[in-house]
Amino acid sequence: MTLQTTSAERVRTSFDKQGMLRAIGATLTDVRPGSVTIELRPGPSNRQQHGYVHAGAVSAIADTAAGYAAQTLMPEGRTVLTTEFKINLLAPAVGDRLVATGEVIKAGRTLTVAQSKVYALSGENQRLIALLSATLIAVDHVED
Amino acid sequence: MTLQTTSAERVRTSFDKQGMLRAIGATLTDVRPGSVTIELRPGPSNRQQHGYVHAGAVSAIADTAAGYAAQTLMPEGRTVLTTEFKINLLAPAVGDRLVATGEVIKAGRTLTVAQSKVYALSGENQRLIALLSATLIAVDHVED
Amino acid sequence: MTLQTTSAERVRTSFDKQGMLRAIGATLTDVRPGSVTIELRPGPSNRQQHGYVHAGAVSAIADTAAGYAAQTLMPEGRTVLTTEFKINLLAPAVGDRLVATGEVIKAGRTLTVAQSKVYALSGENQRLIALLSATLIAVDHVED
Amino acid sequence: MTLQTTSAERVRTSFDKQGMLRAIGATLTDVRPGSVTIELRPGPSNRQQHGYVHAGAVSAIADTAAGYAAQTLMPEGRTVLTTEFKINLLAPAVGDRLVATGEVIKAGRTLTVAQSKVYALSGENQRLIALLSATLIAVDHVED
Structure with missing residues (x-):
């Protein structure tokens, strides 16, 4: 519990430093062990x-x-960097909001593979618009 | 000549409508048949x-x-949409500016495959920081 | 029912013509609408x-x-060709047998995106060893 | 010279142990520092x-x-494993022979990124049929 909270707090603190995500209007909406959700409202800046x-x-x-x-x-003191990702764009990204959920597929000491699905929500409807797979490498904490 | 100019003009006109690229500070610096260059200055919004x-x-x-x-x-009246891309991030993206050049690898009636290389320039030095391959699908002109 | 059977039969007939899959020892073990499973026994030829x-x-x-x-x-008379795929190899491919299941993520008139997971089975254990995403293009039937 | 020869010899010795490549009819035709070429003659087993x-x-x-x-x-005592690759298949793979050349794009202590181009040769003609990018991870020598 404490560990998870701490981990979630670290993610939230880090997210607040993401200048680009703020510039394009993204918000962090859910953080769980192995799963994170980010939302975006379509607008001029994206x-x-x-x-x-x-x-x-x-x-x-x-990503x-x-x-x-x-x-x-x-673990504390370790962070990750994306080394590569691939994304299939399945349908035009239109809707009231986009919701991206990333899930860890395989956690490793050096490399972790995660996958994200992005849905476009419009009223009652939701549609899968993108599928991403990424490799992350663990590195010692970078001062931020 | 005329055709190329026209094609380059269409690209420039389209680029000016790219709200997100403006939001993150990207500029279009070169347009040639089969090759386009875009630059980005690192800053708070990216x-x-x-x-x-x-x-x-x-x-x-x-991308x-x-x-x-x-x-x-x-040809005029046809535009492209990205259906997928994969990017290898080779080194941290730091420098005075980033320069991305896309080149067509294989042009087709329906699908085109293109590749981009991104360099980080710092003073006299340049370093390859990313390699992307993408599939684009041709569609009838979308009103924009 | 009949349609599905027919579709499954077409897949089975096609699979039997796959010289390479035979050469490396792969077998088709399950065919359902939108989902197909292929197995491989590790051996000298693979x-x-x-x-x-x-x-x-x-x-x-x-793939x-x-x-x-x-x-x-x-539909009958249409077949697919792979235009691209990406695979993350998550763990060494060792075991009694490998089982690959492909699932359609998004079916389209021209392009279909599918994903495969490959498990290695050893006794009671199974381990995810690979994750693939692919884009397939529909083309008119190629004589085979 | 000696080092390169040694490295090339290690590659050749390793290639001879590749049961699958033999099964599908591939041959190693060129080994240089940072660049390797493999050929395949189309036939029933591929x-x-x-x-x-x-x-x-x-x-x-x-790959x-x-x-x-x-x-x-x-360096001696270190070997590489593919962690992921993506391939764009640009044209049907037909011809007298296929020639794949891999080149290192970025060499690193832990991760190396390499790219391969595959050409189909038919008489005087050659055509680019595939473009691959891969991430390799260096590991301590695995007994083989």
């Missing part, structure tokens, strides 16, 4: 030329959710 | 918690460079 | 230099399971 | 149902070329 949310913004919330999901399982 | 440029921002400029590189080879 | 199953063999069964999962949802 | 070379076989030679390219830069 759109591409057709009015959809930019693939880079969809990737940013999906960040995957990374923090990995982070929740790290 | 950083993650450690002060590096966010993987989502690196991905956004790399956009790849997409516009594909766009330059499209 | 090993790499350390005695593990080769990443190419793991990829072959994972084929994803492709046939997409194929089951295609 | 075909899929339409008569093309199986995506799994294309992946196997591309192996990338892995050995990384291996050439490893």
Whole structure:
């Protein structure tokens, strides 16, 4: 309990330092061991030329959710960096809000693999719009 | 010549509508047939918690460079959407500026594959920090 | 029912023509709408230099399971080709047998995205060893 | 010279233990520091149902070329394992022979990123049919 709370607190503190996520309007909505959810409201600061949310913004919330999901399982003093990710964009990113949930698939001492799904919610409807898989590497704490 | 200019103009006009790229501080610096370059100056609106440029921002400029590189080879009335991309993040994204160049690897009627390389420039030094491969699908012009 | 049976039969007939899968010792063990399972017994024809199953063999069964999962949802006269896939290799591929199950994530007229998980089974234990995501393109039937 | 020869010899010795590559008919044709080439002749043991070379076989030679390219830069007693790769299949794999060349993009102590291009050669013509990017992790020598 205490450990999980501490881990969640570390994630929340870290998230608040994410200048880009703030710039594009993302918020952290759920943190559990091995699973993190981030939301985004479509708006001017995250759109591409057709009015959809930019693939880079969809990737940013999906990658960040995957990374923090990995982070929740790290011991204190260790943090993670994304070494690679792949994202399949399944449908145009339109809706009232986008919800990205990252889940750890395989936790390792050096490498962790996590997966994120991004849904677009519009009224009662939700639609899967993106699927991401990422490799994270654990490193000693970087001062932030 | 005329065709290329027209294609480059279409890319420039489209880029100006990219709310997210403006929000994170990206600029379009070069457009040629099959090759497009986008730059980003590290700053508060594109950083993650450690002060590096966010993987989502690196991905956004790399994916956009790849997409516009594909766009330059499209006939008028056709545009492209990213269906998937994968990015390897090779080194922390720090420097005076990041330069992403996308190049078309294989142009097709339906699918185009493009690749982007992102360099971090610091004074005289440049370092490859990311490698992206993307699949773009051609669609009829979306009103924008 | 009839349609599903027909679709499963088409998959089974197609699988029997797969020279490479036969060469490396893979068998088709389950075909359902949107989901296909392929198994492989580790042996000399699918090993790499350390005695593990080769990443190419793991990829072959994972990609084929994803492709046939997409194929089951295609109308008659349409088939699919893999345009890209990404695989995360999570643990060394050792065990009594490997089981790859592909599932359709998003079916589309032109593009289908599918995902495969590969487990290594040893006695009572099973371990997730690979995660693959693939994009398949529908094409008119290719004579085979 | 001596070091390179030794490294090339280690790659050749290792390649000879690759049961799967032998089963599908692949041969090692060139080994240089940071670059390795593998060839495959299309035939019954590497075909899929339409008569093309199986995506799994294309992946196997591309991934192996990338892995050995990384291996050439490893100190003695260290070997590499593929942790993930992504491959874009650009055109049907048909021709007299397929040639996969892997090149190291970024060598690191723990992780190396390499890229492979696969060409299909038919008479005088050559065509790029696949592009792969892979992450390799260095591990202490595994007995083989």
